[in-house]
Amino acid sequence: MPTRLPKLPNTVRGKDYLETRDWTDQEIERLLKTSSDLKKAFKAGRPTRYLPDKTVFLFFFDKSTRTRNSFEAGATQLGAHAHFISAETSQAAHGESPKDMGIILSSYGHAIAIRHDLVPGEGNSYMRAVAEHATVPVYNMQCDIDHPFQTLADLMTMREEFGRSLRGRRIAVTWAYAPSYAKPMSVPQGLITLMPRFGLDVVLAHPPEWTLMKEPMAFAQAQAKAHGTSFEVTDDMDEACRGADIVYAKSWGIEELFHKPEEALKLSTRYKNWLCDERRMKLAKKTAIYMHCLPADRNHEVTDAVLDGPQSRVFPEAENRLHTCKAVMALTM
Amino acid sequence: MPTRLPKLPNTVRGKDYLETRDWTDQEIERLLKTSSDLKKAFKAGRPTRYLPDKTVFLFFFDKSTRTRNSFEAGATQLGAHAHFISAETSQAAHGESPKDMGIILSSYGHAIAIRHDLVPGEGNSYMRAVAEHATVPVYNMQCDIDHPFQTLADLMTMREEFGRSLRGRRIAVTWAYAPSYAKPMSVPQGLITLMPRFGLDVVLAHPPEWTLMKEPMAFAQAQAKAHGTSFEVTDDMDEACRGADIVYAKSWGIEELFHKPEEALKLSTRYKNWLCDERRMKLAKKTAIYMHCLPADRNHEVTDAVLDGPQSRVFPEAENRLHTCKAVMALTM
Amino acid sequence: MPTRLPKLPNTVRGKDYLETRDWTDQEIERLLKTSSDLKKAFKAGRPTRYLPDKTVFLFFFDKSTRTRNSFEAGATQLGAHAHFISAETSQAAHGESPKDMGIILSSYGHAIAIRHDLVPGEGNSYMRAVAEHATVPVYNMQCDIDHPFQTLADLMTMREEFGRSLRGRRIAVTWAYAPSYAKPMSVPQGLITLMPRFGLDVVLAHPPEWTLMKEPMAFAQAQAKAHGTSFEVTDDMDEACRGADIVYAKSWGIEELFHKPEEALKLSTRYKNWLCDERRMKLAKKTAIYMHCLPADRNHEVTDAVLDGPQSRVFPEAENRLHTCKAVMALTM
Numbered sequence: 001m002p003t004r005l006p007k008l009p010n011t012v013r014g015k016d017y018l019e020t021r022d023w024t025d026q027e028i029e030r031l032l033k034t035s036s037d038l039k040k041a042f043k044a045g046r047p048t049r050y051l052p053d054k055t056v057f058l059f060f061f062d063k064s065t066r067t068r069n070s071f072e073a074g075a076t077q078l079g080a081h082a083h084f085i086s087a088e089t090s091q092a093a094h095g096e097s098p099k100d101m102g103i104i105l106s107s108y109g110h111a112i113a114i115r116h117d118l119v120p121g122e123g124n125s126y127m128r129a130v131a132e133h134a135t136v137p138v139y140n141m142q143c144d145i146d147h148p149f150q151t152l153a154d155l156m157t158m159r160e161e162f163g164r165s166l167r168g169r170r171i172a173v174t175w176a177y178a179p180s181y182a183k184p185m186s187v188p189q190g191l192i193t194l195m196p197r198f199g200l201d202v203v204l205a206h207p208p209e210w211t212l213m214k215e216p217m218a219f220a221q222a223q224a225k226a227h228g229t230s231f232e233v234t235d236d237m238d239e240a241c242r243g244a245d246i247v248y249a250k251s252w253g254i255e256e257l258f259h260k261p262e263e264a265l266k267l268s269t270r271y272k273n274w275l276c277d278e279r280r281m282k283l284a285k286k287t288a289i290y291m292h293c294l295p296a297d298r299n300h301e302v303t304d305a306v307l308d309g310p311q312s313r314v315f316p317e318a319e320n321r322l323h324t325c326k327a328v329m330a331l332t333m
Numbered sequence: 334m335p336t337r338l339p340k341l342p343n344t345v346r347g348k349d350y351l352e353t354r355d356w357t358d359q360e361i362e363r364l365l366k367t368s369s370d371l372k373k374a375f376k377a378g379r380p381t382r383y384l385p386d387k388t389v390f391l392f393f394f395d396k397s398t399r400t401r402n403s404f405e406a407g408a409t410q411l412g413a414h415a416h417f418i419s420a421e422t423s424q425a426a427h428g429e430s431p432k433d434m435g436i437i438l439s440s441y442g443h444a445i446a447i448r449h450d451l452v453p454g455e456g457n458s459y460m461r462a463v464a465e466h467a468t469v470p471v472y473n474m475q476c477d478i479d480h481p482f483q484t485l486a487d488l489m490t491m492r493e494e495f496g497r498s499l500r501g502r503r504i505a506v507t508w509a510y511a512p513s514y515a516k517p518m519s520v521p522q523g524l525i526t527l528m529p530r531f532g533l534d535v536v537l538a539h540p541p542e543w544t545l546m547k548e549p550m551a552f553a554q555a556q557a558k559a560h561g562t563s564f565e566v567t568d569d570m571d572e573a574c575r576g577a578d579i580v581y582a583k584s585w586g587i588e589e590l591f592h593k594p595e596e597a598l599k600l601s602t603r604y605k606n607w608l609c610d611e612r613r614m615k616l617a618k619k620t621a622i623y624m625h626c627l628p629a630d631r632n633h634e635v636t637d638a639v640l641d642g643p644q645s646r647v648f649p650e651a652e653n654r655l656h657t658c659k660a661v662m663a664l665t666m
Numbered sequence: 667m668p669t670r671l672p673k674l675p676n677t678v679r680g681k682d683y684l685e686t687r688d689w690t691d692q693e694i695e696r697l698l699k700t701s702s703d704l705k706k707a708f709k710a711g712r713p714t715r716y717l718p719d720k721t722v723f724l725f726f727f728d729k730s731t732r733t734r735n736s737f738e739a740g741a742t743q744l745g746a747h748a749h750f751i752s753a754e755t756s757q758a759a760h761g762e763s764p765k766d767m768g769i770i771l772s773s774y775g776h777a778i779a780i781r782h783d784l785v786p787g788e789g790n791s792y793m794r795a796v797a798e799h800a801t802v803p804v805y806n807m808q809c810d811i812d813h814p815f816q817t818l819a820d821l822m823t824m825r826e827e828f829g830r831s832l833r834g835r836r837i838a839v840t841w842a843y844a845p846s847y848a849k850p851m852s853v854p855q856g857l858i859t860l861m862p863r864f865g866l867d868v869v870l871a872h873p874p875e876w877t878l879m880k881e882p883m884a885f886a887q888a889q890a891k892a893h894g895t896s897f898e899v900t901d902d903m904d905e906a907c908r909g910a911d912i913v914y915a916k917s918w919g920i921e922e923l924f925h926k927p928e929e930a931l932k933l934s935t936r937y938k939n940w941l942c943d944e945r946r947m948k949l950a951k952k953t954a955i956y957m958h959c960l961p962a963d964r965n966h967e968v969t970d971a972v973l974d975g976p977q978s979r980v981f982p983e984a985e986n987r988l989h990t991c992k993a994v995m996a997l998t999m
Contacts, residue, residue, distance in 0.1 A: 401749075402723065405749050406774040409719055627766060631763070
């Protein structure tokens with residue numbers, strides 16, 4: 001069967017995938033093309049053993065469902081094997097340094113993927129420290145700054161919905177209320193930094209206290225300018241939804257309060273009305289879609305009617321996580 | 334090598350395996366035949382790659398040894414890969430709904446298996462909720478109501494012992510004392526609902542407080558009637574063992590007291606004499622065998638002399654877990 | 667591709683690998699040769715599918731990074747699959763006996779590997795109990811007495827450094843201070859029992875309280891005598907390092923105090939100067955190397971300057987864990 005496997009280019013072989021900004025537009029186009037090809041092959045039941053007997057290490061400091069399962073099933077579909085490593089069962093807590101990890105796992109396998117997202121200032125720098133010493137590609141399965149596998153799947157989903165050109169489409173990236181726990185800022189930051197590069201006008205909405213990190217904000221503005229798209233910020237959720245093609249409403253935490261979750265939670269209760277419901281979806285375009293990286297706090301972030309309704313694309317979005325992660329692995333490992 | 338792989342029928346392709354009652358006698362015969370073929374192939378070292386590069390998700394709300402390892406090794410023997418997912422390391426606790434799980438995992442892989450057995454009223458309904466939304470087969474790796482992989486392996490073991498026809502054979506399904514923790518009711522319920530369909534006369538024994546759920550009891554009676562077999566209930570362990578061909582003695586909990594384990598435990602100390610020992614095995618037929626799904630509370634549920642003795646079939650029974658789970662996967666995935 | 671796979675001898679097929687002393691010198695030479703061949707094949711990207719669709723169970727009572735990942739990636743490279751089983755997620759705590767485990771896992775797969783190292787008197791005897799009932803090879807992934815996969819990788823690394831003959835080379839196996847936790851005694855014990863058999867002169871250094879177990883000490887002495895090598899013991903770290911070719915400085919616990927870690931820790935603070943630093947490395951030969959099984963307590967057991975310096979071989983040593991464990995699996999499974 002491997003004789004029929006279409007050949008992949010090796011232009012990004014060995015490259016880390018830590019933030020989408022590290023990749024050129026052309027390289028990301030390559031990822032999207034390969035994702036789409038791998039999706040078609042999977043639906044058709046065609047084998048895609050690009051990485052026979054190779055190993056990818058999945059290192060989770062935090063819990064996961066979609067990410068772990070998409071990587072592990074994806075590795076299998078490529079003929080490879082993924083190690084699911086939770087922080088509790090490894091020696092990371094016994095003094096394993098990122099340097100040791102990078103060097104040693106590079107000698108055992110073919111890629112290292114890390115999720116480390118709950119503490120602002122820690123996750124990304126940890127991954128970069130591993131990558132500095134690794135001789136195999138290092139992947140960011142979500143950090144404090146970016147969630148590049150999620151936003152790649154999001155971009156793929158938007159293209160499937162609206163066609164290849166997204167120019168002139170408007171995405172509302174908006175905070176929403178959630179009582180459960182302080183969620184990372186990586187998804188909204190990943191969206192505002194990636195989407196302007198692919199033609200989307202971005203409007204970011206949040207209550208005054210929920211500002212994103214300075215650096216991604218500056219990068220988003222610069223990208224919008226460079227690509228002739230717009231980037232606006234508002235503290236009015238309705239305004240953000242008005243005329244949007246995509247409503248991406250989800251909760252995140254306050255950078256300074258990640259260590260004081262009760263305080264942030266208390267503050268957030270003032271904004272319980274930041275909920276994506278049918279009224280707000282009506283402010284958007286008729287053809288608008290609702291997106292969320294999941295898991296969603298049902299009836300807090302978003303009503304069941306929206307999440308399970310005809311405008312929701314959360315399941316195709318989740319599905320595309322599988323094919324985008326396979327594309328990154330197949331092209332870089 | 335795949336050229337020589339005997340073809341499997343696709344009559345149950347895509348079918349869930351949640352309770353044995355959902356499967357016709359003929360379908361279960363098919364499972365037993367395939368289990369037996371797969372066992373022979375394994376012993377002979379013949380490859381059985383029926384599911385190359387496919388993925389089965391194993392979702393455990395509760396601990397496991399046999400079930401996890403039989404599924405994971407079984408998947409490997411079929412060329413597939415199993416994800417071992419413990420509740421602690423996934424986002425099930427972060428608001429992942431059964432609907433989300435069913436839809437998303439269906440898009441990533443090829444089957445979803447779930448163990449959720451410790452709370453009466455919860456496990457089976459959770460699985461059925463996942464199955465409602467899944468487009469791939471969903472398997473019950475033990476719930477509050479049934480343990481269909483265990484009882485299928487049990488039936489296979491009985492046939493290996495007594496031959497294809499079990500008509501006229503008598504099985505004693507009896508409660509036994511265990512000080513460790515409240516064990517699910519799924520094994521005795523699974524036995525009394527399945528065995529009458531395959532010719533066995535069933536006698537169920539337990540102290541008055543340890544009644545099984547109403548619905549499985551009614552189903553067992555109806556099956557016995559329909560198949561011309563008998564189903565008796567007694568509170569005398571000796572009586573149950575007398576003349577039995579199979580003594581299946583194990584502990585289970587009290588439906589109303591799963592949330593008050595100390596109370597149930599206290600009550601159970603009155604019945605410490607509900608122990609399967611050599612005296613009781615002598616009440617059974619000379620050719621009788623002892624069965625238990627394991628792990629057994631040694632010298633509480635059963636004496637070492639019986640468990641390790643010549644009448645014990647607990648190890649072949651455990652071994653058959655491997656081949657029956659492969660049969661279900663190979664036929665439905 | 668399997669047509670080109672060089673054939674392996676079957677002289678140790680089915681053999682347990684529990685302590686290096688159970689294997690003859692010639693058998694260990696066979697392991698080293700196969701390790702080296704598998705390393706070359708891996709570096710060259712040649713497939714080594716010696717164990718297609720086979721299963722090895724990895725049972726961890728204690729945490730691990732290198733061991734788990736080298737076995738799991740190694741199994742993949744051999745075409746097999748490894749189950750990572752942590753004590754928390756299995757029923758070992760629910761009354762699963764070593765006998766049940768040995769018999770049942772033997773019927774599901776092809777080898778059983780166990781880590782059980784933190785309690786003197788427990789780990790090795792547990793493994794031997796499993797092995798007594800298993801019909802497949804049982805591997806010691808570190809116990810209270812030996813760490814035979816580590817020392818095999820160490821021996822391989824020494825040969826890569828100094829050539830095939832190690833006769834006349836001197837290894838200092840020395841205790842070092844670590845504030846973190848009581849580490850097993852298996853590595854120093856494994857070194858002193860194996861290295862004299864392969865021509866090395868061994869000097870063991872530790873503070874008076876940190877004696878190793880009696881039995882491995884006696885075995886080491888006997889081996890040195892039988893092989894015409896020397897085995898000395900000192901309580902002076904400088905003396906041990908003087909003239910050494912290899913400095914293997916690491917911490918371990920006090921046999922009698924594993925259950926009273928605070929007491930041992932308190933005692934150890936008297937010996938904070940048992941640190942491997944550049945001054946001590948200068949006492950050794952100019953061509954001397956530093957070794958450690960990792961993870962190291964940086965700047966307690968060893969300074970960054972030594973661990974990251976030109977004499978350190980800790981990363982090749984870790985890398986060789988992959989190829990030695992593959993050799994054991996490929997030859998015995």
